[in-house]
Amino acid sequence: MSRVLSVASGKGGVGKTTVVSNLGAILTETGKNVTLVDGNLTTANLSLHLGIPLYPVTLHDVLKDDAMMPEAMYVHPSGVRVVPSGLGIDDMEGTDSRNLPLAIEELLGETEMVLLDTPAGLDQETISTLEASDEMILVTHPNMPSVTDVLKTKNLAEDLGVDMLGVVINHHRGSRDELTEAEVSDMLDGLPILAKVPYDEKVPESIAMKKPVVHHDPYADASHAFRELASQVITEDIALDYGRRGILGRVKNFLRL
Ligand SMILES: Nc1ncnc2c1ncn2[C@@H]1O[C@H](COP(=O)(O)OP(=O)(O)OP(=O)(O)O)[C@@H](O)[C@H]1O
Numbered sequence: 025m026s027r028v029l030s031v032a033s034g035k036g037g038v039g040k041t042t043v044v045s046n047l048g049a050i051l052t053e054t055g056k057n058v059t060l061v062d063g064n065l066t067t068a069n070l071s072l073h074l075g076i077p078l079y080p081v082t083l084h085d086v087l088k089d090d091a092m093m094p095e096a097m098y099v100h101p102s103g104v105r106v107v108p109s110g111l112g113i114d115d116m117e118g119t120d121s122r123n124l125p126l127a128i129e130e131l132l133g134e135t136e137m138v139l140l141d142t143p144a145g146l147d148q149e150t151i152s153t154l155e156a157s158d159e160m161i162l163v164t165h166p167n168m169p170s171v172t173d174v175l176k177t178k179n180l181a182e183d184l185g186v187d188m189l190g191v192v193i194n195h196h197r198g199s200r201d202e203l204t205e206a207e208v209s210d211m212l213d214g215l216p217i218l219a220k221v222p223y224d225e226k227v228p229e230s231i232a233m234k235k236p237v238v239h240h241d242p243y244a245d246a247s248h249a250f251r252e253l254a255s256q257v258i259t260e261d262i263a264l265d266y267g268r269r270g271i272l273g274r275v276k277n278f279l280r281l
């Protein structure tokens with residue numbers, strides 16, 4: 025049976041799209057049939073992260089009833105299947121986000137897992153992505169405002185019957201003013217921390233190169249964390265353990281940090 029797994033936050037800019045593109049790349053490499061859907065209709069950017077900004081038919085056309093979902097699905101050169109959203113302001117005209125759950129249903133026979141990128145905030149566009157989801161990963165930075173906002177998304181999603189897989193702490197820098205894993209988990213009613221992704225210059229570098237960081241630099245610390253996340257999501261060891269370079273990297277590998 026297909027899973028519809030959304031990646032959500034409260035605040036914008038915390039790393040949802042980065043999680044979606046990297047998780048999608050890793051799961052595709054492991055042979056899973058995964059489709060990434062850009063549910064961020066107003067400020068779509070999944071296709072920018074993947075380096076193919078212009079598609080003739082997008083999710084917007086499906087939501088306007090001008091196209092069927094399979095027409096808006098593309099295979100990225102990396103093998104990742106993507107349903108992009110349009111990037112222009114005109115794309116929003118006549119688009120009804122409330123059609124999203126039905127559009128996602130069209131994919132269910134076609135794919136093992138839908139990874140759904142979601143917008144920040146809690147308006148109708150976000151609610152539509154939550155209504156389309158079976159399961160959810162929350163993304164937050166390790167600070168109080170970010171976690172406070174993601175708690176609202178969690179509560180709303182749970183009210184809509186979405187299962188919470190857990191939390192990705194992104195932009196971890198190891199500074200003393202950061203919330204610890206235990207504090208983040210406590211604030212979110214004990215949700216498990218699935219991965220702690222370090223702040224890593226390789227991530228913005230990879231987006232500039234229009235690739236997921238796991239492809240741009242499989243040895244980067246962030247890539248290592250994304251592979252940990254992927255193994256949690258599919259509850260399998262990912263056989264793509266590139267390890268990390270250098271003495272510090274090898275020590276971290278050994279300690280599984
Ligand atoms: N682990 C990381 N280390 C360094 N930079 C990161 C990391 N994760 C994400 N970023 C940077 O943060 C920015 C925002 O990331 P991203 O677009 O994934 O966030 P988002 O939650 O999808 O944003 P939005 O709410 O606008 O859709 C990007 O420029 C990305 O390069």
Ligand SMILES: [Mg+2]
Pocket residue numbers: 040041042064069141
């Ligand atoms: Mg995004």
